[in-house]
Amino acid sequence: MMGPAKLEISNLTKAYPGVLALDDFSAAFDGGKVYALLGKNGSGKSTFVKCLSGAVVPTSGEIRIDGVEARFKGPADANAAGIAVVYQELSLILDFTVAENIMLGRFPTMGPGDITVDWKKTNAHVQDILTSLRIDIPVTRKISELSVGQRQVIEIAKAMSLNPRVLLLDEPTSALARHEINSLLEVVRSLREKGVAIIFITHKLNEIRSVADYVTVLRDGRLVGTVPIDVATPKVIVDMMFGETTLQSRPADLKVGEEIRLKVTDLHRKDKYEDISFDLRAGEILGIAGMLGAGRSELLRGIFGADAIDGGTIVLNGTEVRRPTVTRMKKLGLAMTMENRKEEGLIQIMSIEDNLCLASLDEVGQRGFLSHFLQAPVAEKWIGRLQIKVSDALQEVQSLSGGNQQKVVVGNWLNTDPKVVFFDEPTRGIDIVAKQQIFQIMWDLSRRGLSVVFVSSELEELLEVCHRILIMEAGRFIGEVLEPENTPIETLYAMCMGEMAK
Amino acid sequence: MTTSDTTGKGKGSFAPLAATRRPFFKLSDFVLEAILLAIILLLAFTAPGFATWDNWMNILRNAAMTGIIAFGMTFVLILGEIDISVGSGLAFFGCLLAVVTDSMTTAGWSAEISIVIGVVLCFGIAILAGMFTGWVRHVLAVPTFITTLAWMAAFRGGAYLLTGSFPVTPYPDWFFFFGSGAIFGIPFQAFVFLLVFIITWFISRYTVFGKSAYAVGGNAESARLSGINVLGIRMAVMSMIGVFTVLSAIMVSSQIQAGNPTVGVTWEFTVITACVIGGVSLMGGKGRVWGTFVGVLFLSIMLNGMTLLNIDEYWQYVARALLILGAVLIYQVQAMNARRG
Numbered sequence: 045m046m047g048p049a050k051l052e053i054s055n056l057t058k059a060y061p062g063v064l065a066l067d068d069f070s071a072a073f074d075g076g077k078v079y080a081l082l083g084k085n086g087s088g089k090s091t092f093v094k095c096l097s098g099a100v101v102p103t104s105g106e107i108r109i110d111g112v113e114a115r116f117k118g119p120a121d122a123n124a125a126g127i128a129v130v131y132q133e134l135s136l137i138l139d140f141t142v143a144e145n146i147m148l149g150r151f152p153t154m155g156p157g158d159i160t161v162d163w164k165k166t167n168a169h170v171q172d173i174l175t176s177l178r179i180d181i182p183v184t185r186k187i188s189e190l191s192v193g194q195r196q197v198i199e200i201a202k203a204m205s206l207n208p209r210v211l212l213l214d215e216p217t218s219a220l221a222r223h224e225i226n227s228l229l230e231v232v233r234s235l236r237e238k239g240v241a242i243i244f245i246t247h248k249l250n251e252i253r254s255v256a257d258y259v260t261v262l263r264d265g266r267l268v269g270t271v272p273i274d275v276a277t278p279k280v281i282v283d284m285m286f287g288e289t290t291l292q293s294r295p296a297d298l299k300v301g302e303e304i305r306l307k308v309t310d311l312h313r314k315d316k317y318e319d320i321s322f323d324l325r326a327g328e329i330l331g332i333a334g335m336l337g338a339g340r341s342e343l344l345r346g347i348f349g350a351d352a353i354d355g356g357t358i359v360l361n362g363t364e365v366r367r368p369t370v371t372r373m374k375k376l377g378l379a380m381t382m383e384n385r386k387e388e389g390l391i392q393i394m395s396i397e398d399n400l401c402l403a404s405l406d407e408v409g410q411r412g413f414l415s416h417f418l419q420a421p422v423a424e425k426w427i428g429r430l431q432i433k434v435s436d437a438l439q440e441v442q443s444l445s446g447g448n449q450q451k452v453v454v455g456n457w458l459n460t461d462p463k464v465v466f467f468d469e470p471t472r473g474i475d476i477v478a479k480q481q482i483f484q485i486m487w488d489l490s491r492r493g494l495s496v497v498f499v500s501s502e503l504e505e506l507l508e509v510c511h512r513i514l515i516m517e518a519g520r521f522i523g524e525v526l527e528p529e530n531t532p533i534e535t536l537y538a539m540c541m542g543e544m545a546k
Numbered sequence: 547m548t549t550s551d552t553t554g555k556g557k558g559s560f561a562p563l564a565a566t567r568r569p570f571f572k573l574s575d576f577v578l579e580a581i582l583l584a585i586i587l588l589l590a591f592t593a594p595g596f597a598t599w600d601n602w603m604n605i606l607r608n609a610a611m612t613g614i615i616a617f618g619m620t621f622v623l624i625l626g627e628i629d630i631s632v633g634s635g636l637a638f639f640g641c642l643l644a645v646v647t648d649s650m651t652t653a654g655w656s657a658e659i660s661i662v663i664g665v666v667l668c669f670g671i672a673i674l675a676g677m678f679t680g681w682v683r684h685v686l687a688v689p690t691f692i693t694t695l696a697w698m699a700a701f702r703g704g705a706y707l708l709t710g711s712f713p714v715t716p717y718p719d720w721f722f723f724f725g726s727g728a729i730f731g732i733p734f735q736a737f738v739f740l741l742v743f744i745i746t747w748f749i750s751r752y753t754v755f756g757k758s759a760y761a762v763g764g765n766a767e768s769a770r771l772s773g774i775n776v777l778g779i780r781m782a783v784m785s786m787i788g789v790f791t792v793l794s795a796i797m798v799s800s801q802i803q804a805g806n807p808t809v810g811v812t813w814e815f816t817v818i819t820a821c822v823i824g825g826v827s828l829m830g831g832k833g834r835v836w837g838t839f840v841g842v843l844f845l846s847i848m849l850n851g852m853t854l855l856n857i858d859e860y861w862q863y864v865a866r867a868l869l870i871l872g873a874v875l876i877y878q879v880q881a882m883n884a885r886r887g
């Protein structure tokens with residue numbers, strides 16, 4: 045086995061039109077250590093990853109691996125040089141088994157002419173890899189039968205099967221449930237022992253503590269510094285990321301009104317959820333907590349008309365709806381930001397401006413006519429209000445960093461002038477300050493008498509933001525928290541696990 | 547290199563940047579136009595009779611027939627769909643019009659009324675067929691390639707059945723104006739061509755409908771979840787190309803003075819070629835009506851020039867192939883440069 049790896053970056057710069065995504069970035073990363081790479085949305089973390097993976101060509105600067113300068117024309121070069129990357133978007137083939145996915149493109153062969161795949165060898169080899177990473181997933185299982193968390197772990201195993209010297213993980217945990225995160229961190233820890241240099245990008249500060257050795261912070265494409273984990277208190281990290289900031293908590297003046305905005309009675313859908321009844325009042329922020337797969341998104345999607353429902357009644361702003369459709373519910377004043385912004389919230393190849401007007405095309409347009417001159421003020425308004433970091437509103441929305449894309453989704457729906465807003469995992473992949481801004485938006489909506497339903501896997505957030513929290517498990521409401529401000533996180537966590545259900 | 551500071555320093559404020567000025571004119575956005583211009587100049591000096599009024603009117607006349615359909619196809623492709631039935635549709639609607647006119651005039655109706663009824667019938671069938679294709683695509687997820695493949699066979703078969711495979715020639719003299727007439731020396735088709743261009747260009751850029759079509763082509767699921775009427779857009783766009791096909795069929799019938807079941811063979815490819823040359827993406831979500839306009843002219847001018855230069859017909863196919871590959875290459879390189887920065 046080789047000694048610990050060494051990755052050195054000098055003066056790395058990447059310029060996009062109108063923005064320096066990386067600005068003269070220099071740093072060294074040692075093998076056998078885990079570096080948490082932090083920075084607010086748009087600070088250049090993913091750009092750094094893309095430069096190392098060969099996905100983009102840096103404008104200038106140098107990358108050295110074990111002292112050897114590396115220049116990548118494409119991802120294959122980067123792999124050959126010993127760099128492996130795990131992206132948040134999964135690249136596995138769903139209908140293939142774990143072993144097939146990991147060995148794709150380099151199956152061991154046998155027989156005359158070496159043209160038959162040696163499945164025995166394939167499976168055995170992959171089993172070795174999984175065992176060495178302490179991953180307990182059968183190699184012959186199809187990817188489609190695995191949970192998102194298990195898929196993410198397989199993605200890492202696939203990256204590791206190339207024996208890389210450097211492993212980059214770009215927000216690998218943002219779509220995972222709590223116990224899945226734990227097993228993923230376990231895998232990362234076992235990799236550290238192999239002398240690999242690991243760079244781990246995340247917005248969840250609590251993960252860092254349990255896995256990282258060092259914290260490296262980027263701001264506006266520049267290195268702010270690297271500090272050992274034991275001096276990196278949350279305060280230190282946040283100050284490094286943002287400069288001086290103060291984080292706010294829920295204002296006291298938010299009142300829940302009398303008027304019922306949304307009344308749901310006995311809503312059900314086979315195998316998804318049943319017996320769902322709740323009221324949502326004017327100004328109320330209602331949280332829905334639960335584990336992944338509890339049916340929270342399905343429920344909201346059902347009410348919103350995105351998926352069919354089997355039965356039950358929905359009364360929205362005094363109108364009874366039996367068969368909701370998105371168009372209908374939108375007219376009645378319901379808005380919903382989807383959990384998967386990439387596939388369901390945005391049109392990646394359209395401009396930021398277009399994406400901000402998508403749900404309100406009829407209103408932005410005048411008698412069916414539409415133009416840049418009508419759209420531009422709308423875009424400008426939301427870019428300003430939501431503080432979206434944009435260099436040009438006519439750029440494709442996919443050029444934005446993850447957190448800023450999320451804000452575009454929110455802006456798109458706020459522009460429909462809704463009365464009730466559903467937020468499904470709105471804080472996924474966004475930095476603490478941007479999170480605070482999303483909370484501020486919810487509080488503002490509440491102050492103006494609008495109602496909010498907030499689904500999040502981050503239980504702390506629910507306690508911080510909501511007036512009331514419903515707990516969902518296996519498609520049913522099993523409990524309720526009436527005073528979130530006086531409820532410890534452990535209690536809520538236990539309730540979600542179903543242990544303290546009434 | 548221009549750089550700009552996009553974030554407020556310290557304080558954690560995100561001062562949004564005022565939109566950076568985009569250059570008003572970038573030559574790299576007009577590669578196709580530039581090449582076309584160069585070819586026109588070249589032909590003007592080398593091809594005998596190229597730079598004459600009559601020849602240009604001739605080019606316009608030829609461009610119009612496929613061009614009108616190409617504008618409809620642009621929307622279809624933007625939607626991420628395809629319609630390969632337009633060539634057969636052209637024959638079918640031409641024959642239908644001829645047969646209706648023929649039988650009604652024989653039954654004693656005036657030619658005017660017969661033709662009007664025939665035209666209305668054609669539009670009706672085209673719209674219904676398009677709505678059906680869009681509906682099947684939306685509700686049953688049948689690819690438009692399949693449905694229009696069926697229409698392609700049905701239309702061609704229908705054209706032969708209607709006419710008994712012989713051209714039908716029922717038209718009065720005034721009808722020939724649509725295919726051979728001119729106003730101020732400019733062919734009638736050219737006006738229709740320009741009109742359809744302006745209308746579709748306007749729809750694509752300045753209407754909610756146009757924007758919705760791009761949205762559906764870009765990501766139908768996001769569009770649906772934003773409350774855009776995806777089914778409506780699909781049905782409307784598939785009908786729109788049918789309407790343009792009928793328009794073209796009327797002019798072709800007028801020009802050849804008959805309903806002929808053999809016309810329009812491989813027109814679908816010519817039409818798609820024009821769109822592709824103009825930079826419309828077959829993946830959906832991307833494409834400009836202006837690009838198609840240039841693509842249509844490009845094709846017609848090239849073919850016209852080669853004919854004037856007495857270049858063998860078979861070589862013209864080769865030229866067409868090179869044109870498609872060349873155009874696609876240019877667009878791909880441009881897209882890649884944009885992506886990799």
Ligand SMILES: Nc1ncnc2c1ncn2[C@@H]1O[C@H](COP(=O)(O)OP(=O)(O)OP(=O)(O)O)[C@@H](O)[C@H]1O
Pocket residue numbers: 060061063064065083084085086087088089090091092433442443444445446447448473474475885887
């Ligand atoms: N293809 C591109 N064209 C133009 N600008 C781009 C492009 N890709 C990234 N950028 C810009 O570069 C900056 C850095 O983006 P990057 O994705 O690296 O941020 P990030 O730190 O990963 O943010 P997040 O935490 O939100 O994922 C952003 O301002 C972004 O808008």
Ligand SMILES: [Mg+2]
Pocket residue numbers: 089090091445446
């Ligand atoms: Mg990122």
